[in-house]
Structure formats: C-alpha cells, structure tokens
Amino acid sequence: xxxxxxxxxxxxxxxxxxxxxxxxxxxxxxxxxxxxxxxxxxxxxxxxxxxxxxxxxxxxxxxxxxxxxxxxxxxxxxxxxxxxxx
Numbered sequence: 001x002x003x004x005x006x007x008x009x010x011x012x013x014x015x016x017x018x019x020x021x022x023x024x025x026x027x028x029x030x031x032x033x034x035x036x037x038x039x040x041x042x043x044x045x046x047x048x049x050x051x052x053x054x055x056x057x058x059x060x061x062x063x064x065x066x067x068x069x070x071x072x073x074x075x076x077x078x079x080x081x082x083x084x085x086x
C-alpha cells in the first residue's frame with residue numbers, strides 16, 4: 001500500500017454490531033488494497049468496540065453529537081484521496 005491511501009472508507013455506527021460486521025465483509029470482498037477503513041462508533045454498548053479492537057479498522061468509540069458530528073470526525077481522520085461513507 002502506498003503511504004497515502006487512495007480511498008478512505010468511513011463507517012459511522014451506533015449499536016449495530018451485525019451491520020458493522022457485514023460492512024467489514026463487504027470491504028474485504030472488494031479485494032482493494034489501497035484503502036483505509038475508519039469507524040466512528042458512538043459509544044455502543046453492544047460489543048462493537050470489542051469487535052473493532054480485533055479488526056483492521058482505524059476506530060474510535062466515544063459519544064458524539066449526532067450523525068453529522070460523527071461523519072466530520074471520520075473526515076478528520078481520513079488520509080485518502082477520496083472519502084466514501086459506507
């Protein structure tokens with residue numbers, strides 16, 4: 001992978017471990033290697049943070065002020081040439 005990823009994939013989630021796992025499978029299935037996956041979790045209590053700890057994602061789990069605040073956190077953590085919200 002190059003030093004600057006081509007695509008930053010940002011996932012915003014709250015108490016949706018099943019959806020988060022499906023998203024991870026989808027990203028992996030693409031076979032694209034020049035990406036980064038950033039997960040902004042709103043302090044879920046469904047095991048999401050525990051699962052993320054063993055994933056390839058760059059993630060944080062903390063309270064936020066809603067969807068757009070979380071999306072902006074994801075943008076700030078992104079390094080890619082393009083940002084995709086998934």
